[in-house]
Amino acid sequence: MTAAALLLTWSVLLAQLFLGLAMAFAAFRVLWGPRAQDRVLALDTLYVNGMMLLLTFGIRTGTTLYFEAALVIALLGFVSTSALAKFLMRGEVIE
Template sequence: MNAILSGSIYFALTCFSVAMLFALLRLLRGPSAQDRVLALDTLYINGMLTILMLGMGIGSAVYFDIALLIALFGFVASTAMAKFLLRGEVIEP
């Protein structure tokens, strides 16, 4: 791997880590439940992208499968949270 790609991966990892820190602060201090749900969505997306960058840096394909699972579970969780906030229940009787 050349030096430019390696440097850009480390820069992206740093940016995603800072974004995860800000999303965590919004998750803890959000004024409303909707802000917290959006912060949780941002947190899992940045986590997924961080794992993708690690996979590119190490050169292993296992990280891409892990990122795909995180994306799948994050989408299901955010959909369930949005439904709960709108209707007050996740599973309708």
């Protein structure tokens, strides 16, 4: 293995470890968050970290397929977080 490949392999692995740990922290907040708004905020962070993890998987495997998955996660994360925030404000999603 060349030096460049070695560098990339280890940095991608380290980045994935960071992001996995970040997702674990966010999941902790989702489960233990004292109030509902803390849980929703943590869920949003979980989504963003998951999306970044998918992008690093794309770099690792060298396929652009993961990009589409990341885009879908970004879209779903936005819609669900705004629906949940709306729910917290009014108690119903559709007024």
